[in-house]
Amino acid sequence: MTVRFGLLGVGSIGLSLVNKLDPKSYELVCAVDTDPSKAGKTVRDLGGPPESDVEVVQALRREAATACDVFVQTTTSRFESAYQDLVKLASWGCDVVSTCEELSYPFLKYPELSSALHSVAQDSDSSVLGTGINPGFLMDALPSFLSTACSDVTAVNVTRRVDASRRREPLQRKVGLGLAPETFKQMAEDGRLGHVGLFESCALVADSLGWSLSRIDQNIEPLLAERDMRTNYFKIPKGCVRGLRQTAVAKSDAGEISMCLEMAVGTIDLDEVRIEGQPTIRYRAEGGVHGDAATVSRLIYGMDVAPVLAPGLLTVLDIPTSRSLRRQKGVRLEGNASRL
Amino acid sequence: MTVRFGLLGVGSIGLSLVNKLDPKSYELVCAVDTDPSKAGKTVRDLGGPPESDVEVVQALRREAATACDVFVQTTTSRFESAYQDLVKLASWGCDVVSTCEELSYPFLKYPELSSALHSVAQDSDSSVLGTGINPGFLMDALPSFLSTACSDVTAVNVTRRVDASRRREPLQRKVGLGLAPETFKQMAEDGRLGHVGLFESCALVADSLGWSLSRIDQNIEPLLAERDMRTNYFKIPKGCVRGLRQTAVAKSDAGEISMCLEMAVGTIDLDEVRIEGQPTIRYRAEGGVHGDAATVSRLIYGMDVAPVLAPGLLTVLDIPTSRSLRRQKGVRLEGNASRL
Numbered sequence: 001m002t003v004r005f006g007l008l009g010v011g012s013i014g015l016s017l018v019n020k021l022d023p024k025s026y027e028l029v030c031a032v033d034t035d036p037s038k039a040g041k042t043v044r045d046l047g048g049p050p051e052s053d054v055e056v057v058q059a060l061r062r063e064a065a066t067a068c069d070v071f072v073q074t075t076t077s078r079f080e081s082a083y084q085d086l087v088k089l090a091s092w093g094c095d096v097v098s099t100c101e102e103l104s105y106p107f108l109k110y111p112e113l114s115s116a117l118h119s120v121a122q123d124s125d126s127s128v129l130g131t132g133i134n135p136g137f138l139m140d141a142l143p144s145f146l147s148t149a150c151s152d153v154t155a156v157n158v159t160r161r162v163d164a165s166r167r168r169e170p171l172q173r174k175v176g177l178g179l180a181p182e183t184f185k186q187m188a189e190d191g192r193l194g195h196v197g198l199f200e201s202c203a204l205v206a207d208s209l210g211w212s213l214s215r216i217d218q219n220i221e222p223l224l225a226e227r228d229m230r231t232n233y234f235k236i237p238k239g240c241v242r243g244l245r246q247t248a249v250a251k252s253d254a255g256e257i258s259m260c261l262e263m264a265v266g267t268i269d270l271d272e273v274r275i276e277g278q279p280t281i282r283y284r285a286e287g288g289v290h291g292d293a294a295t296v297s298r299l300i301y302g303m304d305v306a307p308v309l310a311p312g313l314l315t316v317l318d319i320p321t322s323r324s325l326r327r328q329k330g331v332r333l334e335g336n337a338s339r340l
Numbered sequence: 341m342t343v344r345f346g347l348l349g350v351g352s353i354g355l356s357l358v359n360k361l362d363p364k365s366y367e368l369v370c371a372v373d374t375d376p377s378k379a380g381k382t383v384r385d386l387g388g389p390p391e392s393d394v395e396v397v398q399a400l401r402r403e404a405a406t407a408c409d410v411f412v413q414t415t416t417s418r419f420e421s422a423y424q425d426l427v428k429l430a431s432w433g434c435d436v437v438s439t440c441e442e443l444s445y446p447f448l449k450y451p452e453l454s455s456a457l458h459s460v461a462q463d464s465d466s467s468v469l470g471t472g473i474n475p476g477f478l479m480d481a482l483p484s485f486l487s488t489a490c491s492d493v494t495a496v497n498v499t500r501r502v503d504a505s506r507r508r509e510p511l512q513r514k515v516g517l518g519l520a521p522e523t524f525k526q527m528a529e530d531g532r533l534g535h536v537g538l539f540e541s542c543a544l545v546a547d548s549l550g551w552s553l554s555r556i557d558q559n560i561e562p563l564l565a566e567r568d569m570r571t572n573y574f575k576i577p578k579g580c581v582r583g584l585r586q587t588a589v590a591k592s593d594a595g596e597i598s599m600c601l602e603m604a605v606g607t608i609d610l611d612e613v614r615i616e617g618q619p620t621i622r623y624r625a626e627g628g629v630h631g632d633a634a635t636v637s638r639l640i641y642g643m644d645v646a647p648v649l650a651p652g653l654l655t656v657l658d659i660p661t662s663r664s665l666r667r668q669k670g671v672r673l674e675g676n677a678s679r680l
Contacts, residue, residue: 020491020618137489144662145485149477149629151360151637208662271623278360278637279630283611283623289489290619297491297618322484322548322657 003303006030006065006094008085009074010038010046010056012168013099016296017072018048026303030064031056034075060085065092070306072299073098077196079106083113086128090121095309096128097302099295103130104140105200105207105315118313127309131302131316133294134160135197135204139259141316142283143273144208150277154255156205157274161288162263164243165231168292175263176222176241177234184222184241194220195246198259202250208317211252218248223264231265242266343643346370346405346434348425349414350378350386350396352508353439356636357412358388366643370404371396374415400425405432410646412639413438417536419446423453426468430461435649436468437642439635443470444480445540445547445655458653467649471642471656473634474500475537475544479599481656482623483613484548490617494595496545497614501628502603504583505571508632515603516562516581517574524562524581534560538588538599548657551592558588563604571605582606 003026007014010033018028031043031054043052057064065071071094076082079102086103089096106114121128130136139158147153164175176184176193187193199216206213222241229236236242243264250257255276269288275281305319343366347354350373358368371383371394383392397404405411411434416422419442426443429436446454461468470476479498487493504515516524516533527533539556546553562581569576576582583604590597595616609628615621645659 133489141661142485145482148641148663149473149634149637151633151640210663279633281625281629281634282627283625285621285623287622289621293491293619294489294621297489300491301488317660317662319661320657321481321659321661323488323550 002027004029004067004069005303006032006068006071007043007074008032008060008071008089010043011074012170013074013292013295013299014072015043015047016292017299018043018052020296021300023049023051028052028054029067030054032058032060034058060088062088062092065089065094068094070095070097070303072303073100075100077101079103079110079113083117086117087120090117090126090128091124093124093126095126095306097299097306098128098130099132099299100130101132101135101196102200103128104132104135104197105203106130106313108203109199114313122312125311127306127311127314129302129306129309129314129316129319131298133289133291133298134195134261135200136316137294137298138271138289139198139261140201140204143205143275144317145321146273146281146283147205147209147275147277150275150279150281153209153275153277155274155276156209156255156257157276158201158259159270159272160261161267161270162261162291163265163267163269163288164263165265166269167263169233171263171291172231172233175243177231177243177265178236179222179241181222181224181239181241184244188220194244195261195263198246198248198261201259202248202257204315204317205257206250206252207315209254211254211257213250213252216248216250218246220244220246223262225265229265236265342367344369344407344409345643346372346408346411347383347414348372348400348411348429350383351414352510353414353632353635353639354412355383355387356632357639358383358392360636361640363389363391368392368394369407370394372398372400374398400428402432405429405434408434410435410437410643412643413440415440417441419443419450419453423457426457427460430457430466430468431464433464433466435466435646437639437646438468438470439472439639440470441472441475441536442540443468444472444475444537445543446470446653448543449539454653462652465651467646467651467654469642469646469649469654469656469659471638473629473631473638474535474601475540476656477634477638478611478629479538479601480541480544483545483615484657485661486613486621486623487545487549487615487617490615490619490621493549493615493617495614495616496549496595496597497616498541498599499610499612500601501607501610502601502631503605503607503609503628504603505605506609507603509573511603511631512571512573515583517571517583517605518576519562519581521562521564521579521581524584528560534584535586535601535603538586538601541599542588542590542597544655544657545597546590546592547655549594551594551597553590553592556588556590558586560584560586563602565605569605576605
C-alpha cells in the first residue's frame, strides 16, 4: 500500500520529510508553495530526492489534492493563516497533518473557526491534525502521557532549553539573534518574535488532566550576550540579543501548569518534564531532543496514523499511543524467552 | 456518573486503589479474594476506607459481577492463572483492568488462549486490558510513545533500577533478598523468583515499532551483599542475595531491543529510556518512578478509559494517549494569553 501525499509548503521541513520517506511506500503527487520563486521548479530542483519531478504550483487545486490520501502543511504558525487551506483540503476529503503551531490546540483562541473546521472535516470524513515536536510533543503530549501514571496531580512543569546556534536560520531569526534589546522588545510586543505554542501546550496539558483553566499568563524576555558571539547566520555584538526565554503559567482550581522555553546561543540543550502527583514523576533529557529531526518524525507518524483517525479536527491527544496495532500472533521465537 | 467497580484480589494494590478513589465517583460493589482468611470480612476490615462495608467473597459470581462496569484484577502474574476469571468477566460483559504481568502482551506466549479471550470479549462487548507500571508503562508504553518522535529507529534500550528496600514485602521476596546464591539460582530456574514482564515489554515495544522479532533472550543473576544488610522484612548476611539483575535482548531484522531491570537493596532508583534513531532520544528519571503508587494510578487510568475502548483483548498500545478528550470550547480566559 503506497501512501499518496501532497506538500503544502516546500520549505526546509517539507523537503526533509520527502527526503526521509521511502518512495516505495510514500508517493509525492502534489507540491504547493505560494513563493513565486519556487513555481515551476521541481521538488528535486529545490533539494528533494532525485526522483521527485513533481512540479511546484502556487495554489491548491482540487483535482491534484483529491489524488492525495494526506496533505502535509508546513506553511504558517497561525491558525487563521492556515484556515482557508485546511477547510479546502478537509472538504475535498484529504486528511491533513500540519506543523501549524496554533492548530495544535485551536479551540480556546478560535472557538468558532475550530467548530467550523471540525464540522467540515467530519462531513467530509477527513481528519485534521496539528502536530510536530513543540508544540505537539515535548511540552504537551509527553507530559500528558506521563500524567497517566500519576494520581492527584497538582502541578505540571515543563522546561525546554535549546542551543539556538545548532538550529536553522528561521529559528535563529525568530529568537531575535543580534537584535538590540529595544528592537527585540518592540518586535515581541508586535508578535513578530518568539515561539508560538506555549499557550497551546498549556491548553493541551490542561485538557489531558481534565482541568478547566481560568487564566494563562505568558512572558517573553531577551537574553543578552555578555561578549561578542556569532552563529552561521548572525553576528551578536556584546549587549545584544543571544536568544530568549519565554514562559507561560496556566491556572486552574486543581493546580498549575508552568512552561519555560529558552532558545539562545550559549544555552545547553535540555528537556525536562516534572509532574507533581502520586507519584511525582520527573523525566529529563540531557542534551535535549533535536527539534527539526523530531518534527519530521512526528509528521511521518501523523501520516501513518491518519487513515485510522476519527474524522474531525483532532489534537495529538486524540491519536494512538503508538504506530502499530499489529499482533505478532503465532510468531515462533528462538531464545530462552518463553521460559522466564 | 458513578463508576461501579469490583475488586478481584483484595491485597495491597487493590486496597491502595480503593483508598485512593473518590467514593462519590467510584462505587465499590463487589470484592473477591480466594484467601479463606479474608472471606466474610469487609473491605474496611482489611484496610479499606471506613465506608467500605462490602464483604469479601471467595468466588466470582455472575450477579455481583454484572452489577459492575469494570473489574480490577490484581491476583496473579501469569496469564494462564488469570485466564478463567478473565473469560468469565468478559463473557458477562464486564470490562477488566488487570495487573497480570503476562496479560500486558499475551499474544506471543499464548496465541490460542489470547485469541479465545479476544473473541469472548468482542462477542460480549467488553474490553480486557493488562496495565500497570512495569510491565505496562515505564519499559514499554513510554519507549513506544517516545519512538513516535523518531524515524529510522535501530535500537531501544531501557533501564530500570529499583531500591528494593523501599518497596513492599512481596517485591522484596521475589527478588530473593537474603537467599544463599545457590538457592537463588535454583528458584530462578524454577521460575519462583524474579520479575515477570521483560518478555512482554520487549514484545510491546517491537509491536509499536512494527518489528517482527526473531528471538528474545533473557537472563537473571543475583546481586550479592558485600556486607551484612537488612530491610524491614529481610536480613541479608554478607555473601547472600541483596537483589537481582534481569536482562532481555530482543532481535529483529530492523534492530535490537534491550532491557535491564535491577531491583536490589543498595541500588539507586533510576529509570531510563534510550531510542537510537533520528533523532536519538534519551530520557532519564533520576530517583526513578515509584512502582506501587504509579501502578495504582495506571489502574485508575485504565478504569477511566475503559468505557471508550474497543471491545476485545487490548494492550496499553491500544488505549488513548491521555485521559480527557474534552474540549474547553468557549472558556473565557483571563491573563495575556491570547495575544502572544
